[in-house]
Amino acid sequence: MRVTKEQAEQNRAHIVATAARLFRERGYDGVGVAELMATAGFTHGGFYKHFRSKADLMAEASASGLSQIAARSEGLGPAGFVESYVSREHRDRRGDGCTVAALSGDAARQSAEVKTEFAAGIESLLTALQAPSDTPGDADQRAARTMVIDMLAHSVGAIMLSRACPDDSPLAGEILDVCRKEILASLAHGSSDQPAALGPEA
């Protein structure tokens, strides 16, 4: 039954990736160890050869999911991000979507470990979203960070609010449409005390 070190590492990574997806779909409490392992193609007993507890996996799967969205957002630019993020496709595909939008509500009630991974993951996402600046001044950098934080919170709120409504309800669609338009407009207009921060084409 033993397996090569490389295979074991691959299996472990596969379990983490499977967990990240299942957690996004159903929440941390909505996925059991046995079901997770079965979905990944194993029996549940082996779980503890890879992780000390479900809580440990929750932190690791969160970090994995968060690094995924950061990587996927790299270079999109704020406007490109908003277009794909505040969309029906994203709304309806929770398992394949953003971990922040799928699990922030759950994370708020989790251990310091999980929350620490969220803070680190959000920081990575903020970095990925700031346009690859040509080393601008401190003031510009701070304005860009402000803009990206605000834009991310705005986008996350839009998706989460829409998802809380019935899938086919008019309100669910209206929230997405209104917010996408308003967020894109605010990107074009710039922030509250900077003449013009990163616009859609920055």
Add this chain to the structure above:
Amino acid sequence: MRVTKEQAEQNRAHIVATAARLFRERGYDGVGVAELMATAGFTHGGFYKHFRSKADLMAEASASGLSQIAARSEGLGPAGFVESYVSREHRDRRGDGCTVAALSGDAARQSAEVKTEFAAGIESLLTALQAPSDTPGDADQRAARTMVIDMLAHSVGAIMLSRACPDDSPLAGEILDVCRKEILASLAHGSSDQPAALGPEA
């Protein structure tokens, strides 16, 4: 052991209110029927004299919590709402806070019944947040609604993102400060295609 009809109704309402608070604090899955009834001051067996199932209570407690935040926001005006909503006090008191911010993440994975209550509750909140208009035209009403939807999603996103970070992390505070300021600024500037919608003093 029997109790007057009035007392029974009061007890039922007390259970619903207790559930609304506990669900906000720990999520739907984080509160058991036995613990809920004990917190409300009863034994668990009586639960099914009031509700057909935990799922039924979840829908009812959601509706109750949502009507609470709508009532509490009535007449505040958008700027007043944002000041109190996007704050550390709200962030740190989940049980006493807004049901939308506390349970939207969970609601996304719940039954159509719960989601329907959320859509209805959000509509009430939107109505409560629109300034008591002096019967303006259709265009103004639509602009006001657009503004309030956008502002609510923005505020909810700010609180949820902040709550996903460790309580004492710099990022948790930064998100609130940045977003409160930006949302208030956007209220002052007006929406994307209306010259001036409801400002902070509307």
Add this chain to the structure above:
DNA sequence: TGTACATCAGTGAACGCGCGTTCACTGATGTAC
């Protein structure tokens, strides 16, 4: 390179526990006369 042994990823049964729900029972309330 070949042999002997230790390691350990994966298996599947078993554990205690808390969950949502059911049920027989109690006894004050509500109702019919």
Add this chain to the structure above:
DNA sequence: TGTACATCAGTGAACGCGCGTTCACTGATGTAC
């Protein structure tokens, strides 16, 4: 208004079930010589 009986909110034990976790076991891999 007073009496007899039905109702039903609340009690607390019990149910089956799925959870996270443990454990003895397997057998191919990795290592020491």
